[in-house]
Amino acid sequence: MVGKDKLFALIESGLAASRATQTEIVALGKTLRVIRFANSAIHQPMAERNVSFFIRVLHEGKVGFASVNGLSEKTLLDAVKLAEANAALPKATPLLERFSSRLPTPSANGYYSMTGKIGSDLLEEKVGTLLERGSGSVSYAGVFWTLDAELAVMNSNGVKLHHAWTAANCQTVATKGDLTGFSAQASPDITQIRPEEVGDNALKRALQFRESVELPPGDYMCLLEEYAVAELALYLAGMAFSADAVEEGRSIIGAKKGQKITHESISMWDDGLNPQSFQLPFDVEGTPRKKVVFIDQGIAKDVVYDLVTAKRFNTESTGHALPDDYSEGPVPLNLEMAGGTSNKPEMLKQMKRGLLVTRFHYIREVHALKTMVTGMTRDGVFLVENGEIVARVKNFRFTESILRAFSTTVALSKERKLVASDVDGGFTMAILVPKMLVEKFAFTGSTKF
């Protein structure tokens, strides 16, 4: 970690050098440790140290942007000049009147020193603990990563904020021949992650049955494990939960605001202050993160905004901006779905005939406004009959509207699980979701594996 004082000092020199009426400088620092393993051996251990600066200036409402990495003051000042030139372009469009003002920011303590300070040697040891669980019966492939990150935001309106946070994620696929199982644990606090449990759970799932049976595609009642629910939630968010999606006419929330769009048990929101998640109390514009409800008991509610989209929609920013070279619009980073009252054994009991799905793979949108996506099952699909898991099933392709599937919700688990997205870039998406039992999920293709 570079540290608050050094980052603030550099940013202050950039602000002082700017000739623009308003200037905003953001620093994102990270130390990332990644241990990738495959064939039950570490094959790609890596460590990265980086710090990036994102500069925006305002000139008659026009925004100029530039970014650089490194701690050189000269490089930073050159980037400030570049941002100034970009804002002064004759064709630049007025997008904003002012950057954020200083507002009360909620406190958040998402930094766990055991996560932040862990060395590669200790992380490799933890991976070793996981690999031992296979004891020759399965082969493991996966990753254990830790992120030690800090965000500093200052602007010429007096905003001066710093936040440090940590994140860790351990996940693995266990393989024996054609049989695979998956497990993962994510937390801001690495001491909460049990690599031996991750290994054991994936192993149990891989070895649950010795063979897979082939079933025809069609509509099945499905118990979706948290990883599968998280994947669907992630894609729904991308298609529908941002102001950009509303503007582009591809958001179901924008198209049907205030209307019932799915089952009344479905509520989804973003909460950057939930300590179970990777907390981020403000965004890169220095706006405090608000809790934003996307779907409330099945009703379409709202989306996330940054300053630019908020002005366009005549509303206030919800504090979901990312740097311009990360995203073209605001992004919900801390997704959540409400749990219910059920649990896995109860859900299984409710299934006369259906499928238990561990996770999905390679989901892609087919039609955003209809929330239609396609993808594959992966690492464990099981047939459930009369409440019992009776067979392993070969993988399916699905082509389904997420909200149509959610509209057939039968039960949600009370317990929720944190699922981490990829750690690329430093802003990690965290998704907190329950297990979900749906009456119908449309599988449109079967496989021989």
Next chain:
Amino acid sequence: MEREMKKILDTLSAQGASYADMRIVERQMESIVVKNSRLDRNTESQNRGFGIRVLFDGAWGFACSFEQTPEEFVRVAEEALKMARGAAKLGKEKVKLAPVKAARGSWKSPCKVNPLHVKKEQKVELLFAACKEMEIPGVLVARASFDFFVEKKLFASTEGSYTDQEIVISGAGIEATALEGDENQNRSYPNSFGGNYVQAGYEYIERLDLVKHARKIAEEAVALLKAPQAPSGQKTVILDSSQVGLQIHESCGHPTELDRVLGMELGFAGGSFLSPDKKGKFRYGSDKITIVADATCPEGIGTFAFDDEGVPAQVTTLIDHGNFVGYLSSRETAAQFGEESNGTMRGDGWNSLPLIRMTNINLNPGDWSLDEMIKETEDGLLMVTNRSWSIDDQRLNFQFGTEMAYEIKNGSLGKLYKNATYTGITPEFWGSCDAVASKKFWELWGLPNCGKGEPVQTMFVGHGASPARYRNVRVGVGKW
């Protein structure tokens, strides 16, 4: 810089590393987006740093940093070595590297006009003009964009390699989104998801003539709103060149990556159905299908002179008249088969480990014209410009959607359809290909966002393809 790099690498050798390499990479990127006659995005980014990869006792370690100081060089080298030592304790089989001659040389991709030196006003004006042409009734969003990328890379290894490369990539595209009620439809030119990317300068942008194509794609987007839903069933499908390119990417490029085949990507991206026993024996497609990995292809964004292990760029046949004959390999994976690397290792910038990546994976042209293919189709669909893509973790079961499709009835094009999709199993699908269009129809497509690895690395890869025809394909998937 060679002396400083050599000093670090020599130190690593002295500490017991059997191999080490170091890359210093500097990138400059410019992205401009005009949306609905509004300059929506105007970013310039610069990013630099270095990465050191160490092989110790048969295990890898990699560390990297933004800070290019002698002290940080030493710290990062020590960290990479420490990780490799730790990994070696938990390793099973020791990594061996296929031999390669020390590479020395300097290379720059051809570029007539450096896009970063073109006045921004000129670029922005062009995007505004293209957008304006798309702003017709029914179009909700008119979007035009440029992406420019310049990368300078130094590479040195303990085996005496020292290379210096610079590549320039230019990309551009326009897209019209039409909306009516619950229906929204997109059309793009020259390709979807940001357009097309080539290894060239601003001269490519002028060649594209975005303004000329803008009105047509806007009209097509609006027309799609009223178009009927694409039919379901088994049909003959003709894919346009760009869709064939993506089909190659997903169902040939990825499954021929030897690291996937050997289980090294199983934790995330998945494996491959093209297991080693299939090489030279497996019928991948019809005899019309010959696919090569060409890292020397002019303008291809997967073109270079040396990969990130110092292996020279090569042309490798992957599929020869339908037979599966070759993989994309690295020094580590090739050594497992007693072969030499065919030079496909690339890392995404300074802060990523090199992985096996597609170069330009190209389908050799056939001898048909598009008209001939249509004329000889009784009942089919012509599917144009990708909209959606997905494939399983073994690269067998795929599903694609295109922005638009035309009915083909008795040898003629008919109705325009919306929401067209097709699905299949890789070898069955390529096996059903009975016609590939000629060199005249062959185009090179650049995908700037091929994802692989953890953290996900995005890579520039190319695909050359002509339109091709496939028989008995399942189309119209899902309930609409």
